[in-house]
Amino acid sequence: MQVSRSSLSLEQAPPISVPFRFFITAPIFGLLAALLLLAYGPAILTNRWAPATLALTHLITLGFLGMIMCGAMMQMLPVLAGSPVPKVKPVATAVHSLLTIGTLALVSGFLSGITGLFHLALTALGLGFLIFIVAISMALIRIRTPNATIHGMRLAVASLATTVILGLTVGAGFSGMTSLSQLIPLTDIHLGWGILGWIGILVVGVAYQVVPMFQLTPEYPQKLTGPLNWVLFATLIIWAPLYLAWGGGQLPKWVPDTWILLPAVGYALFAGTTLWLQQKRRRRVSDITLLFWRTGMILIAACLLLWLTSFIPAAKNQPALPLLMGIWLLFGIATSVTNGMLYKIVPFLAWFHLQNRQVALMSMGKVKVPNMKELMPDRLAQRQLYAHLATLLLLTLAPFWPNPFTYIAGLSLGASCILLLLNILQAVRRYQQVNQALSDFESSR
Numbered sequence: 001m002q003v004s005r006s007s008l009s010l011e012q013a014p015p016i017s018v019p020f021r022f023f024i025t026a027p028i029f030g031l032l033a034a035l036l037l038l039a040y041g042p043a044i045l046t047n048r049w050a051p052a053t054l055a056l057t058h059l060i061t062l063g064f065l066g067m068i069m070c071g072a073m074m075q076m077l078p079v080l081a082g083s084p085v086p087k088v089k090p091v092a093t094a095v096h097s098l099l100t101i102g103t104l105a106l107v108s109g110f111l112s113g114i115t116g117l118f119h120l121a122l123t124a125l126g127l128g129f130l131i132f133i134v135a136i137s138m139a140l141i142r143i144r145t146p147n148a149t150i151h152g153m154r155l156a157v158a159s160l161a162t163t164v165i166l167g168l169t170v171g172a173g174f175s176g177m178t179s180l181s182q183l184i185p186l187t188d189i190h191l192g193w194g195i196l197g198w199i200g201i202l203v204v205g206v207a208y209q210v211v212p213m214f215q216l217t218p219e220y221p222q223k224l225t226g227p228l229n230w231v232l233f234a235t236l237i238i239w240a241p242l243y244l245a246w247g248g249g250q251l252p253k254w255v256p257d258t259w260i261l262l263p264a265v266g267y268a269l270f271a272g273t274t275l276w277l278q279q280k281r282r283r284r285v286s287d288i289t290l291l292f293w294r295t296g297m298i299l300i301a302a303c304l305l306l307w308l309t310s311f312i313p314a315a316k317n318q319p320a321l322p323l324l325m326g327i328w329l330l331f332g333i334a335t336s337v338t339n340g341m342l343y344k345i346v347p348f349l350a351w352f353h354l355q356n357r358q359v360a361l362m363s364m365g366k367v368k369v370p371n372m373k374e375l376m377p378d379r380l381a382q383r384q385l386y387a388h389l390a391t392l393l394l395l396t397l398a399p400f401w402p403n404p405f406t407y408i409a410g411l412s413l414g415a416s417c418i419l420l421l422l423n424i425l426q427a428v429r430r431y432q433q434v435n436q437a438l439s440d441f442e443s444s445r
């Protein structure tokens with residue numbers, strides 16, 4: 001099936017509660033991350049291996065990003081590709097609850113060191129991701145003529161499976177359930193697959209579809225969309241054994257570190273193309289999602305430059321730089337892009353379901369379905385964008401001057417997540433009001 005705007009499938013969409021529970025949970029985890037910054041203060045941004053830092057990382061990677069990405073995929077496959085996730089309601093309930101319990105247990109495990117919490121975390125996360133991966137894979141396999149977005153989703157899910165297996169392995173090693181000789185290299189490979197595979201490849205694949213559709217840009221050139229995801233995936237497959245060989249003392253570190261420049265350049269190429277397409281968009285009105293995306297794309301280039309500085313001997317012993325890299329990758333790029341996407345996905349889905357119901361009831365002229373801007377007003381989204389950008393700036397300063405910037409960044413992150421939550425809830429409330437009006441119309445006939 002060739003996926004295009006005209007093939008958006010109305011009938012196959014799952015109930016709106018399926019994606020929305022994930023989208024509402026994400027900013028709550030973001031808020032917990034803000035509270036952690038405030039509670040632990042400067043110590044959290046001075047060493048990437050500190051337990052509180054690992055807890056913070058997973059509140060963002062599993063709690064914020066994972067929730068949005070899993071929820072969006074369950075929704076996008078049926079709507080964009082006409083391939084519904086089997087048994088989507090029980091699957092969504094199981095995945096959402098297991099990931100929520102697992103993430104809370106993992107974070108509490110990092111903070112307290114209690115082994116029982118790691119047992120619970122590994123079981124719940126392992127099971128939650130297993131159900132998600134199996135269900136999504138069934139929907140992905142059914143698509144007969146996949147385009148670049150579907151290929152991207154398939155490779156992203158394979159990367160997620162790799163990240164989770166490695167996460168469970170390092171989790172067992174970290175908590176003392178098993179002894180691992182290569183804990184640090186395995187952790188780096190886990191984070192490499194998580195960030196450059198699962199998050200990165202999904203963002204690239206989804207961008208091919210949603211950037212032209214929502215930001216009204218020309219299509220991505222096929223010369224890029226055809227090979228890029230495969231190249232990114234293949235470079236990670238080769239990088240992992242190179243990194244393990246370094247861990248085992250068989251290779252110098254510069255070999256895997258230089259190799260990883262290949263996917264980094266691939267991502268920079270994607271970012272440059274996205275910025276160029278955004279410049280050429282048809283309607284040049286200001287758009288909040290576009291500004292979130294632009295921030296993310298500029299930071300991809302910044303990360304590449306930062307990685308290059310790690311080859312300079314003087315920068316090697318600077319502990320702030322790996323932290324800054326983590327902040328830019330997870331907060332600057334991944335969070336900006338997914339947060340920005342919510343401002344299209346949430347009002348689009350609300351509008352899409354209401355419109356669909358209005359047509360089915362033939363209630364045009366009786367009940368007015370609000371448009372996307374009415375469901376998610378720009379001024380609300382803009383306020384949150386400013387809070388997000390302020391947080392990004394403060395988090396960029398925090399590794400160099402942890403005191404006072406960690407605290408101010410914590411406050412700013414908290415404000416940003418509260419605003420995001422309120423904005424989503426306001427769209428949900430508006431949706432419920434109009435949906436109720438449609439139900440009233442239906443019963444009055």
Ligand code: HEM
Nearest residue numbers: 048054057061125164167168170171174183187191194195
């Ligand atoms: C089953 C799910 C997961 C589990 C059990 C898990 C577990 C862990 C553990 C135990 C560590 C620390 C290892 C050590 O200190 O040696 C770690 C590090 C890390 N994980 Fe995960 N993880 C999971 C999923 C993810 C996902 C989906 C991502 C997405 C990107 C991710 C990103 C990271 C990062 C970036 C680090 C390094 C943090 C740092 O350097 O401060 N994890 N993970």
